[in-house]
Amino acid sequence: MRISDLKISISGIRGIVGESLTPQLLIKFSEAFASYIGRGEIAVASDTRPSAEMVRCAVLAGLLSCGAEPLDLGILPIPSLQIYVQEKKLHGAVSITASHNPVEWNALKLIKSGGLFLSPYEAEELLDYYYQGRFRRVPEPERIEAEENPFVIHAQKIRRAGRLDAITKRRPMVVVDPCAGAASPYVRGFLEGLGAEVICIHCETGKGFPRNPEPVAANLGKLCHAVRQAGADIGFAQDADADRLAVVDEKGRPIGEEYTLALAVDYFLAEREKSPVVVNLSTSRVIDDIARCRGVPLFRTRVGEINVTRKMREVDAFIGGEGNGGIIWAEIHTCRDSFSGMALILEYLASSGKTVSELRSRLPDYIMLKDKVKASFRDRKRILERLSRRFPKGESDRQDGLRIVYPEFWFHVRPSNTEPVMRMQVEAGQEDLAREIFGQIKAEINSSRSDR
Amino acid sequence: MTDRLRISVSGVRGTVPEALDVDVASRFASAFASYLESGPIAVCRDTRISSEMLGMAVMASLMAAGLDGINLGQIPVPFLQFYLGRNGCTGGIAVSAGHNPLPWNALVLLSEAGYYLESTEGPEVFNIYEAGSFKKASWKELGKVQPRSFPLEQYLDALAGLINRPRLQEAGFKLVADPCNGVVSSFLAPYCEHFNLNLVAINDEPTKPFPHPPEPSPDNASQTQAVVKASTADLGILTNSDGSRLSLVDERGTALSEELTFPLCLLALEGRVSRAVSTVATTSLVDWAAQRAGIRLLRTRVGQSAVTHTMAAEEAEVGGEGSGSLAYLPFSPGYDGMLALTLLLDWMAARERPLSELADVFPPLVRRKLRIAVPPAQTYKVMDRLEETYAREHLDSTDGIRVERPGAWFIIRPSTTEFILRIMVEGEDEDAVDSIGDEIQERIQG
Numbered sequence: 001m002r003i004s005d006l007k008i009s010i011s012g013i014r015g016i017v018g019e020s021l022t023p024q025l026l027i028k029f030s031e032a033f034a035s036y037i038g039r040g041e042i043a044v045a046s047d048t049r050p051s052a053e054m055v056r057c058a059v060l061a062g063l064l065s066c067g068a069e070p071l072d073l074g075i076l077p078i079p080s081l082q083i084y085v086q087e088k089k090l091h092g093a094v095s096i097t098a099s100h101n102p103v104e105w106n107a108l109k110l111i112k113s114g115g116l117f118l119s120p121y122e123a124e125e126l127l128d129y130y131y132q133g134r135f136r137r138v139p140e141p142e143r144i145e146a147e148e149n150p151f152v153i154h155a156q157k158i159r160r161a162g163r164l165d166a167i168t169k170r171r172p173m174v175v176v177d178p179c180a181g182a183a184s185p186y187v188r189g190f191l192e193g194l195g196a197e198v199i200c201i202h203c204e205t206g207k208g209f210p211r212n213p214e215p216v217a218a219n220l221g222k223l224c225h226a227v228r229q230a231g232a233d234i235g236f237a238q239d240a241d242a243d244r245l246a247v248v249d250e251k252g253r254p255i256g257e258e259y260t261l262a263l264a265v266d267y268f269l270a271e272r273e274k275s276p277v278v279v280n281l282s283t284s285r286v287i288d289d290i291a292r293c294r295g296v297p298l299f300r301t302r303v304g305e306i307n308v309t310r311k312m313r314e315v316d317a318f319i320g321g322e323g324n325g326g327i328i329w330a331e332i333h334t335c336r337d338s339f340s341g342m343a344l345i346l347e348y349l350a351s352s353g354k355t356v357s358e359l360r361s362r363l364p365d366y367i368m369l370k371d372k373v374k375a376s377f378r379d380r381k382r383i384l385e386r387l388s389r390r391f392p393k394g395e396s397d398r399q400d401g402l403r404i405v406y407p408e409f410w411f412h413v414r415p416s417n418t419e420p421v422m423r424m425q426v427e428a429g430q431e432d433l434a435r436e437i438f439g440q441i442k443a444e445i446n447s448s449r450s451d452r
Numbered sequence: 453m454t455d456r457l458r459i460s461v462s463g464v465r466g467t468v469p470e471a472l473d474v475d476v477a478s479r480f481a482s483a484f485a486s487y488l489e490s491g492p493i494a495v496c497r498d499t500r501i502s503s504e505m506l507g508m509a510v511m512a513s514l515m516a517a518g519l520d521g522i523n524l525g526q527i528p529v530p531f532l533q534f535y536l537g538r539n540g541c542t543g544g545i546a547v548s549a550g551h552n553p554l555p556w557n558a559l560v561l562l563s564e565a566g567y568y569l570e571s572t573e574g575p576e577v578f579n580i581y582e583a584g585s586f587k588k589a590s591w592k593e594l595g596k597v598q599p600r601s602f603p604l605e606q607y608l609d610a611l612a613g614l615i616n617r618p619r620l621q622e623a624g625f626k627l628v629a630d631p632c633n634g635v636v637s638s639f640l641a642p643y644c645e646h647f648n649l650n651l652v653a654i655n656d657e658p659t660k661p662f663p664h665p666p667e668p669s670p671d672n673a674s675q676t677q678a679v680v681k682a683s684t685a686d687l688g689i690l691t692n693s694d695g696s697r698l699s700l701v702d703e704r705g706t707a708l709s710e711e712l713t714f715p716l717c718l719l720a721l722e723g724r725v726s727r728a729v730s731t732v733a734t735t736s737l738v739d740w741a742a743q744r745a746g747i748r749l750l751r752t753r754v755g756q757s758a759v760t761h762t763m764a765a766e767e768a769e770v771g772g773e774g775s776g777s778l779a780y781l782p783f784s785p786g787y788d789g790m791l792a793l794t795l796l797l798d799w800m801a802a803r804e805r806p807l808s809e810l811a812d813v814f815p816p817l818v819r820r821k822l823r824i825a826v827p828p829a830q831t832y833k834v835m836d837r838l839e840e841t842y843a844r845e846h847l848d849s850t851d852g853i854r855v856e857r858p859g860a861w862f863i864i865r866p867s868t869t870e871f872i873l874r875i876m877v878e879g880e881d882e883d884a885v886d887s888i889g890d891e892i893q894e895r896i897q898g
Contacts, residue, residue: 057512137469
């Protein structure tokens with residue numbers, strides 16, 4: 001089976017520049033979006049990938065073609081774009097970013113009014129427009145407008161909601177690593193505005209990414225070193241589009257991306273407000289422990305920001321997110337936002353007077369193992385059935401693949417939307433157990449494959 | 453009929469969005485970039501509302517092919533051609549449909565020296581376009597498109613170098629200009645300042661739609677005529693939307709046929725050039741003017757590509773057509789309305805005579821230009837039939853069907869840009885010209 005690097009799915013369009021992601025495809029996809037969303041103002045923003053300019057020109061051409069009024073916001077983090085769309089009451093937005101994917105990739109993510117991603121149904125409708133070529137091309141296109149400093153709205157919103165006095169008083173020293181991504185032009189000013197002392201590494205844009213943009217421990221060596229060298233209180237790492245956040249403690253050790261959300265939720269429920277918590281099915285069990293301890297309900301949704309967002313709105317949750325470092329602070333916007341995350345965690349440091357490692361040590365320890373295993377699209381159902389038979393006594397959830405929970409461990413196996421792989425996660429209190437279960441699941445998947 | 457794309461030597465042309473949409477524009481730019489293989493490519497656009505959009509599609513495609521671009525923004529196409537010859541680019545793309553009315557737009561392809569592509573080069577680009585396999589650059593090798601402002605001073609100084617600038621400045625002419633809200637609008641004031649002209653500009657708002665068809669000719673000149681009279685100006689001009697064509701209104705408010713622009717330029721260039729190129733569809737006044745100015749005239753096929761490439765091959769310094777076009781190779785290989793204007797103003801200053809008097813030297817000829825719509829599939833059938841009809845008289849096969857009769861001549865040829873047959877009849881006697889026109893019309897429609 002030959003698998004294309006081009007992925008046209010309900011998440012948007014994604015591919016490798018110079019291979020599948022051609023200007024012609026980008027133009028047509030943007031035409032479909034403008035036709036679907038209707039005439040009106042549509043913002044366009046990108047991260048800092050070298051291909052952003054090419055993609056931006058193609059997107060602007062496509063939007064103009066179908067009657068949109070494009071508003072070019074330049075380089076801007078995706079949460080800032082979502083907030084901008086909401087606050088300025090725009091029709092929608094196109095975000096040019098392949099977030100944590102390596103630099104040769106790029107993608108379009110589509111945002112509707114209110115700054116929300118398209119729901120799966122809306123995305124399906126949009127794909128119909130694209131595949132059927134239902135483009136409402138206009139004879140008289142609009143003109144492109146531009147905005148100089150679109151980040152201001154996002155920063156102001158957090159400053160108004162944040163407890164800046166406490167942070168200013170403690171004046172934590174922060175090392176931040178935006179991966180030369182979309183946050184780079186803004187993050188230093190933002191953190192200084194909260195009252196922190198800031199050292200910025202990887203802040204210079206225009207030369208690609210200095211590290212793999214996924215903010216997982218393996219990619220944070222430079223940041224850990226910088227934290228130790230500066231004797232800083234905390235290190236923050238963002239991904240290229242600045243929706244995800246990772247934390248490094250004052251000793252220069254990554255606390256693990258699952259604990260980013262845990263710190264924020266723990267603080268929020270204890271010091272700010274009690275509310276239901278919403279996370280996705282792949283998120284660490286540490287959030288269950290925190291919710292139980294604070295006496296609030298926890299809801300789990302399918303993976304994908306829009307699913308968490310919708311559930312948060314439904315149950316009126318003020319805090320939530322994804323275990324991969326995506327914190328959602330609903331008062332700012334129901335989107336994953338590394339800036340909201342940084343503000344909450346700095347508040348926590350300030351109000352508790354403790355160090356990051358101390359705050360982390362208050363939380364239970366879990367080991368999470370993640371991987372993806374090749375499995376063709378036609379084998380998926382059988383794999384899930386066999387896994388379900390193999391682990392009959394656990395509590396199972398089939399909203400998104402299969403999640404089975406035992407008292408000592410849980411796992412989640414979920415087919416990818418875009419690739420012929422199954423994503424799997426196992427979490428347990430002991431590493432031995434996690435590894436054992438991990439091995440069993442992997443073996444089960446491999447023995448269920450028709451092409452083995 | 454307007455929903456078909458016209459692909460010709462000069463590029464790709466059609467109505468937006470029925471024929472020329474962003475997808476076509478991007479594929480065409482990808483094909484051109486693939487053909488050139490390396491950059492930088494200079495890009496410009498006119499003031500049409502669809503030009504920004506098509507320009508974006510062009511730039512995305514150049515970058516994706518790994519070619520750098522220089523975006524010169526809204527400037528006349530002749531400015532781009534001037535720029536190309538002097539700045540080490542590998543080619544140019546102009547997003548502009550010149551004289552075509554508003555729903556139209558075009559991508560015009562230019563060589564590294566600023567020429568329209570040759571009749572052998574264009575088809576190569578179209579083959580790549582049809583095959584659809586375009587050059588792709590990896591993310592590391594993507595092209596960059598930088599905005600750059602056109603070196604206007606250099607252009608104006610180069611124009612001044614062709615004439616006696618102090619004498620023209622001394623003359624202090626008053627000029628009425630109607631750039632049809634096209635790209636020339638923004639450059640009239642600095643131009644006039646450079647040559648100490650007193651400018652009265654009308655229809656010079658590039659953000660507004662065209663106030664009349666952007667074809668410089670007496671048909672569209674009534675406003676200019678009125679303003680010339682009211683303001684007692686020395687001269688009125690009209691340009692098309694990309695600044696390549698020029699027609700004149702004399703100081704009495706009389707609109708001169710656009711056919712006169714080129715022969716007048718030949719008279720103005722007397723003693724400075726030895727060879728000129730025009731087309732088989734251009735007024736016979738060019739023969740008269742060339743003879744009078746001691747210039748040897750060659751005739752070739754219609755269109756900027758044929759004329760300028762013939763100029764280069766035959767070492768002719770000057771070339772032009774009856775559409776109000778003039779190119780002067782020592783300056784640039786592009787038809788340039790401002791160049792024609794500068795040469796004519798210099799001539800007026802040298803001769804110290806009003807334009808009406810200078811233009812009054814030509815033998816009185818009557819012209820009739822007809823445009824007859826023919827369905828695209830019928831064009832060549834109709835031409836075949838006409839060729840049979842006129843077989844005995846049709847002796848010049850350079851372009852279309854050209855017939856010389858005593859006291860009159862005519863040409864019938866398919867337009868390269870629109871789905872029409874263009875007919876021009878010229879002769880000494882008005883009735884004779886009219887009856888030839890009627891005769892042709894009947895034969896086409898019959």
